Every structure is written in C-alpha cells, then in structure tokens.
Amino acid sequence: MALLDFFNKRKKEPGAEMSFIDHLEELRWHLIRSVIAIAIGCIIVLIYANQIVDQVLMAPTRTDFISAKWLCSLGHGIGIGDVLCFKGVDAKFLENKMTGQFISYFTLGFMGGFILAFPYIFWEFWKFVKPALSEKELKRTRGVIFWVSFLFFLGVAFGYFILTPFMVNFYFNFKLSSQIVIMPSFSDYLENLIYTTVGIGVLFQMPLLVMVLTRIGIITARFLKKYRRHAFIVILIAAAIITPSTDPFSLMIVTLPLYILYEASIAIASRINKRQEKERKEWS
Numbered sequence: 146m147a148l149l150d151f152f153n154k155r156k157k158e159p160g161a162e163m164s165f166i167d168h169l170e171e172l173r174w175h176l177i178r179s180v181i182a183i184a185i186g187c188i189i190v191l192i193y194a195n196q197i198v199d200q201v202l203m204a205p206t207r208t209d210f211i212s213a214k215w216l217c218s219l220g221h222g223i224g225i226g227d228v229l230c231f232k233g234v235d236a237k238f239l240e241n242k243m244t245g246q247f248i249s250y251f252t253l254g255f256m257g258g259f260i261l262a263f264p265y266i267f268w269e270f271w272k273f274v275k276p277a278l279s280e281k282e283l284k285r286t287r288g289v290i291f292w293v294s295f296l297f298f299l300g301v302a303f304g305y306f307i308l309t310p311f312m313v314n315f316y317f318n319f320k321l322s323s324q325i326v327i328m329p330s331f332s333d334y335l336e337n338l339i340y341t342t343v344g345i346g347v348l349f350q351m352p353l354l355v356m357v358l359t360r361i362g363i364i365t366a367r368f369l370k371k372y373r374r375h376a377f378i379v380i381l382i383a384a385a386i387i388t389p390s391t392d393p394f395s396l397m398i399v400t401l402p403l404y405i406l407y408e409a410s411i412a413i414a415s416r417i418n419k420r421q422e423k424e425r426k427e428w429s
Contacts, residue, residue: 187258206236234317238331300349304342355410366415
C-alpha cells in the first residue's frame with residue numbers, strides 16, 4: 146500500500162496522470178543512467194589501476210602514511226608517548242589463485258566507480274522521489290544531495306585514513322608464533338579495505354536515515370534518548386569488531402565519531418518531533 150501511495154503521489158507534470166508501468170519505466174531509466182555513471186567511473190579507475198593500487202590502496206600499509214605520522218605526532222603532543230604510533234610492518238601480499246589479480250582488478254574498478262559516481266547515483270534517486278514530495282517537504286530537504294554525499298565521503302575518508310592503518314597495523318603485528326609468516330592475499334586486503342571505507346561511508350548516513358524514520362513516525366527522539374545507553378554499547382561492540390585492537394585509544398577513535406553521529410541523530414529527531422507537534426496544534 147505504501148508503495149502504491151508513493152506512486153500515486155508522483156506526477157511527471159502538474160495534472161498529468163502516470164500509470165504504474167510509466168513509473169517503472171521512469172525508474173528503469175534512472176537505474177540505467179546510474180549504471181552508466183558507475184561504468185564511466187569504473188573505466189577511469191581501471192585506466193589508472195596500477196597507480197591507484199601502488200599510491201592509494203597500498204599507502205595505509207606504510208609507516209610514512211600521512212595519518213600514521215599525524216596520529217603519532219598527536220600522541221606525543223598530548224603526552225601519551227608512542228601509544229598512537231604504528232609499529233613498522235613489512236606488508237607483502239600473496240596471490241595464490243591464477244585469476245586472483247584479474248578479479249581484484251575489476252572489483253577495484255567497480256568499487257572505485259561506485260565511489261566516484263555516488264553523488265550522481267543519489268541525484269538520480271532523488272529525481273525519482275522528488276515528484277512525490279509536497280512543497281513543504283521539498284523546502285525541508287534542501288541540500289539533501291550535498292549532505293548525503295558529504296557524509297558518505299566523510300565516512301570513506303575516515304575509514305581510509307584512520308581505520309585502515311589501524312587494521313593493517315593490528316593484523317600484521319598479531320602473532321601466535323614466530324614461525325607463522327603473515328602474508329595475506331591481496332584480494333583479502335582489498336575486501337577488508339572496502340568494508341572499512343565504503344561500509345563506513347554508508348554507516349555515516351545514520352543521521353539522514355533517522356531523519357526519514359522520524360518523519361514517517363517509526364522512531365522518535367524520546368525513543369532514541371531512552372535507549373541511548375544501549376546504543377552506546379552497540380556502538381562500542383561495533384567499534385571493537387571494526388578495530389580489533391585492545392588499545393583503548395583505538396576503540397575511542399572509532400567509537401567517538403559513531404556516537405557523535407548518534408547524538409546528532411537525536412538532535413535531528415527532536416527538532417522534527419517539535420515541528421510535528423507544532424503542526425498538530427495548528428491543525429487542531
């Protein structure tokens with residue numbers, strides 16, 4: 146029913162009626178253009194694949210990585226010594242499958258293309274949703290494309306510059322025996338890199354997701370405040386999974402931004418609830 150109501154609200158032009166098939170046809174073209182945008186981004190990434198692997202993907206594995214040096218300087222500056230400094234690692238990657246590098250090549254192209262095309266993909270999605278919104282709702286969602294893109298790239302940057310160096314440093318220095326040689330496959334490293342960049346970029350959309358869920362009445366600011374402690378525990382567990390290091394500073398670096406996003410979500414939900422309550426009083 147909700148989907149049908151959404152399609153009924155959509156009109157290509159004022160006063161024009163669109164059938165269910167017309168809506169699906171328009172959606173199909175939005176998806177096609179999004180796929181084309183990803184393909185263009187993919188081609189760009191694949192052309193420069195060698196440089197991207199050497200200078201971008203492998204950079205967090207080196208001790209001279211910009212954020213590694215910055216975190217070490219920060220640790221010395223706040224008087225905690227070498228706690229935030231990364232130990233030197235000799236990161237070498239093994240590929241024992243004949244097709245391993247070939248598959249990783251196209252995985253890199255697709256994920257790189259998706260990251261580059263993300264603002265356009267959301268813009269296409271927004272163009273499809275926009276006709277179903279009222280003028281008041283459109284005013285309240287001004288700048289949504291900017292904020293969605295900003296939060297996504299902020300999450301990707303956080304995962305790349307902060308989480309990935311911590312991940313590499315922990316796993317390469319964690320040893321059960323000196324006879325065990327750590328040499329993971331490049332595809333394994335690439336998979337983890339995708340989780341800690343694109344995955345975190347999606348996770349950083351939490352305030353916007355809360356905004357949508359609040360406006361349609363699924364959650365409220367009171368609900369988020371009531372379960373604030375529970376949310377903190379969940380965030381702490383998620384941070385421990387993402388950054389398996391037992392170092393409290395490592396956990397703090399991951400937990401802090403996620404909890405700040407949760408508090409921002411509460412503020413957004415509270416503002417929406419107040420506006421909704423005001424509108425109810427005006428109508429009553």
